[in-house]
Amino acid sequence: MTTRWLTPEEQRAWRAYMAASLLLEDAIDRQLQQDAGMPHLYYSILSVLSESPERRLRMTDLAERLKITRSRLTYAVTRLEKDGMLRREACRYDKRGSVAALTDEGFAVLERAAPGHVETVRSSLFDRLSEEQVGQLEEISAAIAQGLQEDGARAAADEVPWRRRSSTACS
Amino acid sequence: MTTRWLTPEEQRAWRAYMAASLLLEDAIDRQLQQDAGMPHLYYSILSVLSESPERRLRMTDLAERLKITRSRLTYAVTRLEKDGMLRREACRYDKRGSVAALTDEGFAVLERAAPGHVETVRSSLFDRLSEEQVGQLEEISAAIAQGLQEDGARAAADEVPWRRRSSTACS
DNA sequence: AGGCCTTGGTTCAAGTTTGAAACAAACCTA
């Protein structure tokens, strides 16, 4: 089948999106690096933890919420632990598991950084959008995210299908 | 002034956006790494070059179009040059300048990779959106990008203001 | 219990990004 190239409208949207997402992540990373000494992802880790029951979460759950790989998370958590922002604890139910627990210091750092962060998100993003556009952005983003997560799940399910033994022998 | 926190609608939009942008970049990076052996940014460099007059562009212009730092570009171009995808040439007008020129091999690689890339962009993004949403996405992205670029320009202009000599001596 | 696959996490090397510093050419301006 011949490629269905992007229409001019799609091209414009795609380019605008790429520029916007790059610039936005940059702006946010820069602000947080300045004011909190950590990149956006690291701040997000603290943020997610702070909203979790008992301010702690298992590594895999944390990775899932943040949509990042476990390996990336391991590295980040190691750094944050070194900085005293969180502690690693053993999981009581599952001896394999480890849970990240926000420390009081981590929580304090988060509280101190939050206003500046919110202000940046506001001035970079929401101040430029109408209320209607905020709703549109949510719907669009949700649609994309949902699709990609289904893809991921499907891919995982289909993984190494050649290992499945079919009951009727058809190669 | 007390912080204006995000409204629930804004929070939802922000979280959905973050998830979507992470997942999307991941999907695209993975596909291109698989099929073309390079991350998205590197592909974009080739792509921008291929659409430029004579398939060449000065480093700064390239960085500007891609919204990345010059230093990041230098690294990427070095790799791409090593791989034979492009060549660095001296700029005739400005002896400081260097221009990146797409090689025939680079163009060929690009042509081979393009269909798969477009297919991924389509299935990850545009297939999930209505025509209307594509338009909305463009407008939203353009608004964000425009705002952030103005900010960047303003910040650059205001840089080291203490060096400016005011005509009337006021401190 | 003894295998075997899966799951939760970490480790390691290679690749990439960051930001500040270094350089050199170009551009003032006195």
Add this chain to the structure above:
DNA sequence: TAGGTTTGTTTCAAACTTGAACCAAGGCCT
């Protein structure tokens, strides 16, 4: 035209990300 600033680009070290490989521990069978 010499000195000082700006502009274009690279360099360097430190930080971060990636993906594959690894190591337990948990869950099934049989």
